[in-house]
Amino acid sequence: MPSSATDTAVGSTGSSGTSWSDVTSSESSLRRFLHGLPGVDQVGANARAAALGTRSIKTTAKAQALDLAIRMVDLTTLEGQDTPGKVRALAAKAMRPDPTDPTCPATAAVCVYPDLVPVAVEALGDSGVHVAAVATAFPAGRAAMDVKLADTRAAVAAGAAEIDMVIDRGAFLAGRYQLVHDEIVAVKEACRRPDGTSAHLKVILETGELATYDNVRRASWLAMTAGGDFIKTSPGKVSPAATLPVTMIMLEAVRDYRAATGEIIGVKPAGGIRTTKDAIKYLVTVQEVAGPEWMDPDLFRFGASSLLNDLLLQRQKMATGRYSGPDYVTND
Amino acid sequence: MQLEYAPAPESRGVVDLKPSYGLFVDGEFVDGHGTSFKTLNPASEEVLAEVAEASDADVDAAVKAARRAHSRTWGRMPGAERAKYLFRIARIIQERSRELAVLESLDNGKPIKEARDVDVPQVAANFFYFAGWADKLEHAGHGTESIGVAGQVIPWNFPLLMLAWKVAPALACGNTVVLKPAETTPLTALLFAEICQQADLPPGVVNVVTGAGATGQAVVSHPDVDKVAFTGSTEVGKAIARAVAGTDKRLTLELGGKAANIVFEDAPIDQAVEGLVTGIFFNQGHVCCAGSRLLVQESVADEVLERLRRRMSTLRVGDPLDKNTDVGAINSAEQLARIRELSAAGEAEGAERWSPACDLPERGYWFAPTVFTGVSQAHRIAREEIFGPVLSVLTFRTPDEAVDKANNTPYGLSAGVWTEKGSRILQMAGALRAGVVWANTFNQFDPTSPFGGYKESGYGREGGRHGLAAYLKGGE
Numbered sequence: 001m002p003s004s005a006t007d008t009a010v011g012s013t014g015s016s017g018t019s020w021s022d023v024t025s026s027e028s029s030l031r032r033f034l035h036g037l038p039g040v041d042q043v044g045a046n047a048r049a050a051a052l053g054t055r056s057i058k059t060t061a062k063a064q065a066l067d068l069a070i071r072m073v074d075l076t077t078l079e080g081q082d083t084p085g086k087v088r089a090l091a092a093k094a095m096r097p098d099p100t101d102p103t104c105p106a107t108a109a110v111c112v113y114p115d116l117v118p119v120a121v122e123a124l125g126d127s128g129v130h131v132a133a134v135a136t137a138f139p140a141g142r143a144a145m146d147v148k149l150a151d152t153r154a155a156v157a158a159g160a161a162e163i164d165m166v167i168d169r170g171a172f173l174a175g176r177y178q179l180v181h182d183e184i185v186a187v188k189e190a191c192r193r194p195d196g197t198s199a200h201l202k203v204i205l206e207t208g209e210l211a212t213y214d215n216v217r218r219a220s221w222l223a224m225t226a227g228g229d230f231i232k233t234s235p236g237k238v239s240p241a242a243t244l245p246v247t248m249i250m251l252e253a254v255r256d257y258r259a260a261t262g263e264i265i266g267v268k269p270a271g272g273i274r275t276t277k278d279a280i281k282y283l284v285t286v287q288e289v290a291g292p293e294w295m296d297p298d299l300f301r302f303g304a305s306s307l308l309n310d311l312l313l314q315r316q317k318m319a320t321g322r323y324s325g326p327d328y329v330t331n332d
Numbered sequence: 333m334q335l336e337y338a339p340a341p342e343s344r345g346v347v348d349l350k351p352s353y354g355l356f357v358d359g360e361f362v363d364g365h366g367t368s369f370k371t372l373n374p375a376s377e378e379v380l381a382e383v384a385e386a387s388d389a390d391v392d393a394a395v396k397a398a399r400r401a402h403s404r405t406w407g408r409m410p411g412a413e414r415a416k417y418l419f420r421i422a423r424i425i426q427e428r429s430r431e432l433a434v435l436e437s438l439d440n441g442k443p444i445k446e447a448r449d450v451d452v453p454q455v456a457a458n459f460f461y462f463a464g465w466a467d468k469l470e471h472a473g474h475g476t477e478s479i480g481v482a483g484q485v486i487p488w489n490f491p492l493l494m495l496a497w498k499v500a501p502a503l504a505c506g507n508t509v510v511l512k513p514a515e516t517t518p519l520t521a522l523l524f525a526e527i528c529q530q531a532d533l534p535p536g537v538v539n540v541v542t543g544a545g546a547t548g549q550a551v552v553s554h555p556d557v558d559k560v561a562f563t564g565s566t567e568v569g570k571a572i573a574r575a576v577a578g579t580d581k582r583l584t585l586e587l588g589g590k591a592a593n594i595v596f597e598d599a600p601i602d603q604a605v606e607g608l609v610t611g612i613f614f615n616q617g618h619v620c621c622a623g624s625r626l627l628v629q630e631s632v633a634d635e636v637l638e639r640l641r642r643r644m645s646t647l648r649v650g651d652p653l654d655k656n657t658d659v660g661a662i663n664s665a666e667q668l669a670r671i672r673e674l675s676a677a678g679e680a681e682g683a684e685r686w687s688p689a690c691d692l693p694e695r696g697y698w699f700a701p702t703v704f705t706g707v708s709q710a711h712r713i714a715r716e717e718i719f720g721p722v723l724s725v726l727t728f729r730t731p732d733e734a735v736d737k738a739n740n741t742p743y744g745l746s747a748g749v750w751t752e753k754g755s756r757i758l759q760m761a762g763a764l765r766a767g768v769v770w771a772n773t774f775n776q777f778d779p780t781s782p783f784g785g786y787k788e789s790g791y792g793r794e795g796g797r798h799g800l801a802a803y804l805k806g807g808e
Contacts, residue, residue: 040600044607058340064335287334288646
């Protein structure tokens with residue numbers, strides 16, 4: 001199992017604020033920095049992502065990829081009709097995704113709305129599967145700042161190890177980068193626990209609403225300089241959600257941020273990744289663009305619900321040589 | 333965690349290799365009268381097949397067959413009827429694409445990924461495209477009258493694709509052809525001959541004569557050949573131009589290159605690095621329009637080179653039939669020797685050589701992707717065409733200096749410009765003396781787009797409406 005997510009927040013809490021203080025000190029310096037990043041050529045980026053998608057991952061490599069992908073899943077339920085019973089079922093599945101096979105690894109986390117965090121915490125106990133909560137008036141992010149912070153504090157107090165926040169896309173698109181930055185800093189602060197440790201902060205960029213790859217790159221750097229531990233594509237509720245080229249651009253950003261600062265930030269695509277084939281394309285992209293170091297549940301996650309069952313079916317097929325069917329994995 | 337890609341070999345089973353191959357003359361496979369030769373798999377040095385060598389008499393028979401077909405059937409056939417044959421050939425190429433791709437990879441050494449995703453789809457696209465022109469020639473502006481018999485000599489780097497670039501427009505315009513494939517890569521041309529049979533193409537419209545330089549010479553200097561088309565080295569191109577001089581043969585040449593790939597400081601850097609990799613490592617650098625010189629603005633040179641080296645470290649060199657191979661085998665021992673010689677010259681002249689760590693197979697012809705930094709205009713590796721996976725890096729400070737360095741070569745086939753500034757792209761495209769200038773991309777081809785060179789890179793254009801001119805009497 002991965003070590004606790006909070007242990008691996010390699011200095012990104014405290015030091016980032018100081019190392020980037022020049023850049024983030026004013027609206028104009030932040031704008032100068034973000035607009036000074038190299039542009040992204042959309043056609044070229046799409047072509048590169050498509051080429052990575054043609055890698056052929058078979059036999060032993062596939063078996064390795066399947067287990068890693070399962071360990072990277074943030075098993076998610078974010079529905080208005082969620083109940084404690086539903087969350088308990090999901091927690092059981094996260095801990096033992098394939099009840100017929102004890103060698104099957106657990107998922108990374110269960111991701112729920114803040115009010116259901118206590119249920120998830122209780123159900124998961126000390127299994128090592130983290131509880132992640134979406135906060136800050138997810139998914140629209142349209143609420144007063146104090147409401148967003150209260151939402152975050154409540155989730156952390158209830159025991160969430162990871163907070164998935166949404167940025168204010170309206171402010172970002174209007175060029176008010178300082179506002180977006182300060183909001184992330186404030187939420188990061190709200191992730192702090194009384195004992196001084198901090199919940200892991202995943203910053204959702206909502207790339208589907210950012211429209212251009214240049215914006216995806218800028219938003220990624222903005223979130224990293226503001227102290228995010230992870231950058232995440234989307235809440236998974238807006239189409240288009242995660243795409244391979246967008247995820248690739250975010251992986252380039254964490255790679256370059258590492259080279260510039262020494263700090264290592266994670267990436268989480270969410271929404272729209274449903275098949276093993278897709279998941280493997282993402283893993284290939286992680287390895288070839290960011291590097292093997294990111295091939296770790298502490299640094300790469302899949303925000304998904306239906307993906308897990310397809311991974312399990314493929315895993316059973318690798319073990320038995322036969323395809324079973326949807327009745328041989330659990331619905332939840 | 334490192335994900336170790338397991339071997340993912342494409343099956344050879346789809347290819348039916350015969351122990352020996354004859355010539356394709358007048359619709360039939362016949363024995364040659366020269367000394368037959370072996371064609372190798374450059375990745376393993378395994379003999380793939382024995383191939384007939386066409387003697388002067390064999391070439392003469394092929395030209396006679398082509399002449400007969402031109403005067404009796406193909407040259408008189410309405411364009412709409414010719415189009416039907418070409419469309420049929422295009423469809424058969426698609427149907428047999430896997431077989432063609434595997435055979436191309438085996439005989440040439442190129443990665444199956446490229447044969448499958450680039451070469452063969454482009455081959456089909458060329459036949460579809462020129463099939464569409466066959467009944468619309470009156471709208472192309474070069475008249476509708478065919479020239480006659482075309483003698484076509486093609487290289488080993490894109491054996492089937494260069495065949496398509498030559499055969500498709502020639503046939504669409506009503507000419508017949510005698511094609512001489514390269515000595516080291518004759519097999520896909522012979523499979524194409526089989527496809528012509530399968531498509532019921534009238535006998536003599538396409539003839540394939542295999543052999544080496546002497547056979548090629550017999551084709552281009554045959555008195556009854558009306559039109560010569562050649563793609564290959566500048567040296568051979570010059571010899572062909574001399575052979576054709578003083579005759580009324582029409583000639584187009586597509587020769588070597590030493591293209592500059594120019595990266596400005598405001599470029600989309602990650603995509604530029606991809607473009608550099610595509611520019612020089614695609615097809616092992618066996619590309620006449622390869623971006624073999626990187627001109628990078630000094631202010632971003634270190635960053636670009638660091639990213640380039642990191643990217644090169646992810647290139648997978650090895651078994652061409654493995655679907656994950658990015659860089660395959662060098663096509664021949666002769667070509668490998670030339671790449672080694674020029675690389676050694678680069679080191680001797682003081683340039684700094686770098687290659688990523690990579691295990692090369694023991695058998696076969698291999699050369700690791702290589703980049704030379706600290707190269708100056710006076711170095712041989714900045715001037716001579718290496719035709720291998722070797723990139724020479726030079727720097728510049730101003731746009732004028734970039735143009736000056738880019739144009740300071742006897743060649744002029746292609747160039748690349750990387751900048752986010754649209755006005756600079758247009759200014760550079762006007763100033764660069766190269767047949768193709770790519771902006772924020774490289775090595776992109778399309779049947780609708782004309783291709784050809786300036787200066788010692790040759791003359792004439794292939795592809796698009798312009799490409800028809802070489803095969804129509806009114807195109808002069």
